[in-house]
Amino acid sequence: MNWSYAKNIVTGLVSLVQGMQVTITTMLSPSPTVEWPRETASLPARFRGHIMLVADGSTGFARCIACGSCVRACPSNCIEVRGEKPEGAKKKSPTLFQLDFTKCSLCGLCVESCPVEALAYSRDYALAGAERKVYSSMDLLAGLGTPFSEQCHEF
Ligand code: SF4
Ligand code: SF4
Numbered sequence: 001m002n003w004s005y006a007k008n009i010v011t012g013l014v015s016l017v018q019g020m021q022v023t024i025t026t027m028l029s030p031s032p033t034v035e036w037p038r039e040t041a042s043l044p045a046r047f048r049g050h051i052m053l054v055a056d057g058s059t060g061f062a063r064c065i066a067c068g069s070c071v072r073a074c075p076s077n078c079i080e081v082r083g084e085k086p087e088g089a090k091k092k093s094p095t096l097f098q099l100d101f102t103k104c105s106l107c108g109l110c111v112e113s114c115p116v117e118a119l120a121y122s123r124d125y126a127l128a129g130a131e132r133k134v135y136s137s138m139d140l141l142a143g144l145g146t147p148f149s150e151q152c153h154e155f
């Protein structure tokens with residue numbers, strides 16, 4: 001038998017076994033793929049979803065005092081806030097809080113600039129929609145109670 005021919009067969013077999021070893025190890029390892037939407041991914045603690053308004057624990061109303069600090073801090077100009085003082089109140093409350101998430105870089109300057117910790121990052125990672133407008137004018141007050149709305153959301 002030609003020795004170089006035999007050597008080639010042995011080398012090929014070793015290579016095949018090594019390849020199969022990698023394939024089988026990968027096949028038996030737990031898969032990092034999540035079968036969304038049946039399963040949801042476990043997010044890291046510091047995950048940043050779009051910004052959201054935080055509710056005051058005692059009233060359920062948005063904690064925001066419509067000071068505009070976040071608007072001024074945002075480098076992408078993607079927050080619009082309007083507010084008024086409810087009758088008899090000392091501070092303003094927002095009447096409109098809109099986010100253009102299509103321009104947001106999640107830099108976090110708005111969250112850091114808020115004097116009353118009224119902004120936080122949502123855990124929403126599965127945003128999808130057929131229309132851009134859904135995300136270019138997100139109503140962050142939706143679902144939150146304000147002194148101007150009759151409905152108070154439960155948290
Ligand atoms: S995270 Fe940054 S870019 Fe996004 S709204 Fe806040 S300040 Fe603007
Ligand atoms: S900085 Fe805070 S309190 Fe001021 S408008 Fe923004 S969210 Fe409201």
